Structure formats: structure tokens, C-alpha cells
Amino acid sequence: MRAIDFKEFGPASVLGLAELPDPVARPHDLLVRVRAAGVNRADVLHREGHYGRSDFGDSTLMGLEIAGDVVAMGSEVRQWQLGDRVMGIVGGGAYAELARIDYRMAMPIPGGLDYAHAAAIPEVFVTAHEALVHLGRLVAGESVLIHAAASGVGSAAVQLAKACGARVFATAKGAKLQRVRELGADVGIDYTTTDFAQAIQEATAGHGVDLIIDFIGAMYFDKNLASLDFGGRLVQVGLLGGGAPPVLDLQRLLYRHLHIFGTVMKSRSQAEKQAMTKRFRDTWLDHFSNRELGPVIDSVFPLARASEAHQRMESNESVGKIILAM
Structure with missing residues (x-):
């Protein structure tokens, strides 16, 4: 072959x-x-x-x-x-x-x-479902911020989040925002010109979002935590911005009752991958x-x-x- x-x-x-x-x-x-x-x-x-x-x-x-x-x-x-x-x-x-x-x-x-x-x-939609629904527990009426929303997994996550009945915030380069909105994003944020944490605070009257799906990593970590509402969940799917360890504000984590999850399909067992595929299917x-x-x-x-x-x-x-x- x-x-x-x-x-x-x-x-x-x-x-x-x-x-x-x-x-x-x-x-x-x-x-x-x-x-x-x-x-x-x-x-x-x-x-x-x-x-x-x-x-x-x-x-x-x-x-x-x-x-x-x-x-x-x-x-x-x-x-x-x-x-x-x-x-x-x-x-x-x-x-x-x-x-x-x-x-x-x-x-x-x-x-x-x-x-x-x-x-x-397969790869992007199974990953997006795992992050949004299985780990992130997204339900209708909640709000979600999806980073790198024009990427493969990001574009899948925007569609699934909208289908779940969520209010969708999405970050992408300005030239890609129109396409991201067409996929279902309610609010598009140009990360090259706008502080996404500030934009989230303004759009949610200071409350923050219920869930964040992030592919970037350390450089977004502090702003991600600042963008979460009480009981909010952060699901870390990738480290496109590098894997340097961020500083965790433990007081914010404790007093706002935040949850942080990590997921990588490649390191899962075969049985876990089969279960992920079945959940999506x-x-x-x-x-x-x-x-x-x-x-x-x-x-x-x-x-x-x-x-x-x-x-x-x-x-x-x-x-x-x-x-x-x-």
C-alpha cells in the first residue's frame, strides 16, 4: 500500500x-x-x-x-x-x-x-463532546467560552454547545469571527485586539461564564479563572501556547468553588476511548x-x-x- x-x-x-x-x-x-x-x-x-x-x-x-x-x-x-x-x-x-x-x-x-x-x-467531535458534555456537564441555559473556536475541535465545540442550548462565547482571529458566528457563536471575541476576560465580564454583568473549553494553556489560565462564574468549570483540552506551569490562585479556586479538568485522548486506555466514542455516537x-x-x-x-x-x-x-x- x-x-x-x-x-x-x-x-x-x-x-x-x-x-x-x-x-x-x-x-x-x-x-x-x-x-x-x-x-x-x-x-x-x-x-x-x-x-x-x-x-x-x-x-x-x-x-x-x-x-x-x-x-x-x-x-x-x-x-x-x-x-x-x-x-x-x-x-x-x-x-x-x-x-x-x-x-x-x-x-x-x-x-x-x-x-x-x-x-x-471523529477526532474533533468526540473530543468536543467529552469536554463540553461529559466533563464540562454543559446544559441548556448555561454559558460557555470556547477558545480557538475556528480550529477543528473548536468549530465542533461551538456547534455542540449551541445544540445543547447554551449561550456561546468564542475567541478567534478577527478574520475568522464571521465563520465562527455562522457556526453558532452568540458573541465572537477577537483575541488579537480584545482582552477576552474583560469582554466576558462586560457581557455577563460581572458574573462570568459557567464553562470554558481551552486549548491554549498557561498564558490564558489566570484570565480563564477570572472569567468563570461561581461553580464554573474549566476543561483544558490542549496546550497550544506552551506547557509552562501557571500560578494557581487558590483563594479564587476555593471561594468561587471552581472545577478544573484535563483531558487528552491519546493517553486514554482503549476501553476509555471506546466509551468516549460510544457516548458521542x-x-x-x-x-x-x-x-x-x-x-x-x-x-x-x-x-x-x-x-x-x-x-x-x-x-x-x-x-x-x-x-x-x-
């Missing part, structure tokens, strides 16, 4: 097309003819050497989400048939013509969606068929141009998902 590989860690230019052995389905695996794969920030970190040459469960190759057709199955697979259109999160190996996925991680592609749009769903999958929810695609690149897809991600100019098409 053709797949993207690299001989040494480094910039996007190290990525190249290679002919590699086909993966073999294990007892609980579906073997999938990959039609499209999502590009994620974790792929850039993989390429740069942050994870070493680890095997993430399915492959040492790059890539965490796929959409395609089932071409073979392991002996313990249930529910699926050859030829089924599936999408899902894999433990590596998505940047290839064939990939294997534990059948309990696979989801049916919603009716009417092509492979590119299907590949834009059971709650939201039907909403894609009737177009109440929709994956946001920034751009689509052929597999051979994976290096250009990575350069697009590193430019920080994208809105939504970057996809590789096979």
Missing part, C-alpha cells in the same frame, strides 16, 4: 510517499480501505518527534482518524459487514491506503456525507444525517501532498479540518 512515512523527525518536508506492507486485521479489527483521513495537531507533534516512534495501538505510522470502506474483518468482529462505510479514530496509520481500526471505535458514516466530510468528524450521530450538525472543512489535499497539509495547519490560518484524500 501507499502511505506517508518519514526517516527523521523535522519540518513538514520530511514527509514522503512510500510503499509499505499492508496492515493485517487482528481479531477485533476492521481493515478499512481509507478514502480520506483527518489531519490533526498531534500529527505535527508526531512528525517533530514529541512521541518518538511509539506504536499508538494500530500502527507506527502517522494519522488518527479515517473514513472509508470495510474490506476485511477479524474473527471477533460484531455488527459490521464487508463494504460498510465507516469512520473513526485509530491509534496511528491513517495516512495510508489501508488502515485497521478496532470495530468498537468505528462509527457508520451518516447518510449523505462524503468521505472527506466523514473524516472531519449515541448522542449526536443522527444529527449529522439531518444536517443539524456539520463538519467544517478548511481544505483537502491528496495523500502525496501531506507535507503541504501540515504546512497549512502550521500557518494557523485554517478554519475547521484539513483533510487528506486518497
Whole structure:
């Protein structure tokens, strides 16, 4: 099969097309003819050497989400048939013509969606649901601040938060705010020109929001805590701004009864990942068929141009998902 590989860690230019052995389905695996794969920030970190040459469960190759057709199955697979259109999160190996996925991680592609749009769903929407609903406990009538709202997970979180009945505040570059509002944000905040904590205080009459979903990290930490209402929840999903330890104001934490959660899918056990996938599938999958929810695609690149897809991600100019098409 053709797949993207690299001989040494480094910039996007190290990525190249290679002919590699086909993966073999294990007892609980579906073997999938990959039609499209999502590009994620974790792929850039993989390429740069942050994870070493680890095997993430399915492959040492790059890539965490796929959409395609089932071409073979392991002996313990249930529910699926050859030829089924599936999408899902894999433990590596998505940047290839064939990939294997534990059948309990696979989801049916919603009716009417092509492979590119299907590949834009699993990683970001499962992550967004986990942060907003499972950990963040967001319910109708509450308010939520979503940082990096034009990113893949951010754009998914805006849609899910709106579908939950929340009032949605979102930060993004000014040029991306209109698109973020179209996805459902009630208030868009240009983080390059506006102090988001001050904007939140003004918009909520000094109360703050009930929930914050943050991908940035230390540089936002103090302002995030200052933006939470009594009993507010902060869910830390990423550290795009760097992982330097912030200073925690314990008095604010105690006297305002705040809650802080951290979540990273990559470090979860397989059983936990399966549970996350099931929670999302059971709650939201039907909403894609009737177009109440929709994956946001920034751009689509052929597999051979994976290096250009990575350069697009590193430019920080994208809105939504970057996809590789096979």
C-alpha cells in the first residue's frame, strides 16, 4: 500500500510517499480501505518527534482518524459487514491506503456525507463532546467560552454547545469571527485586539461564564479563572501556547468553588476511548444525517501532498479540518 512515512523527525518536508506492507486485521479489527483521513495537531507533534516512534495501538505510522470502506474483518468482529462505510479514530496509520481500526471505535458514516466530510468528524467531535458534555456537564441555559473556536475541535465545540442550548462565547482571529458566528457563536471575541476576560465580564454583568473549553494553556489560565462564574468549570483540552506551569490562585479556586479538568485522548486506555466514542455516537450521530450538525472543512489535499497539509495547519490560518484524500 501507499502511505506517508518519514526517516527523521523535522519540518513538514520530511514527509514522503512510500510503499509499505499492508496492515493485517487482528481479531477485533476492521481493515478499512481509507478514502480520506483527518489531519490533526498531534500529527505535527508526531512528525517533530514529541512521541518518538511509539506504536499508538494500530500502527507506527502517522494519522488518527479515517473514513472509508470495510474490506476485511477479524474473527471477533460484531455488527459490521464487508463494504460498510465507516469512520473513526485509530491509534496511528491513517495516512495510508489501508488502515485497521478496532470495530468498537468505528462509527457508520451518516447518510449523505462524503468521505472527506466523514473524516472531519471523529477526532474533533468526540473530543468536543467529552469536554463540553461529559466533563464540562454543559446544559441548556448555561454559558460557555470556547477558545480557538475556528480550529477543528473548536468549530465542533461551538456547534455542540449551541445544540445543547447554551449561550456561546468564542475567541478567534478577527478574520475568522464571521465563520465562527455562522457556526453558532452568540458573541465572537477577537483575541488579537480584545482582552477576552474583560469582554466576558462586560457581557455577563460581572458574573462570568459557567464553562470554558481551552486549548491554549498557561498564558490564558489566570484570565480563564477570572472569567468563570461561581461553580464554573474549566476543561483544558490542549496546550497550544506552551506547557509552562501557571500560578494557581487558590483563594479564587476555593471561594468561587471552581472545577478544573484535563483531558487528552491519546493517553486514554482503549476501553476509555471506546466509551468516549460510544457516548458521542449515541448522542449526536443522527444529527449529522439531518444536517443539524456539520463538519467544517478548511481544505483537502491528496495523500502525496501531506507535507503541504501540515504546512497549512502550521500557518494557523485554517478554519475547521484539513483533510487528506486518497
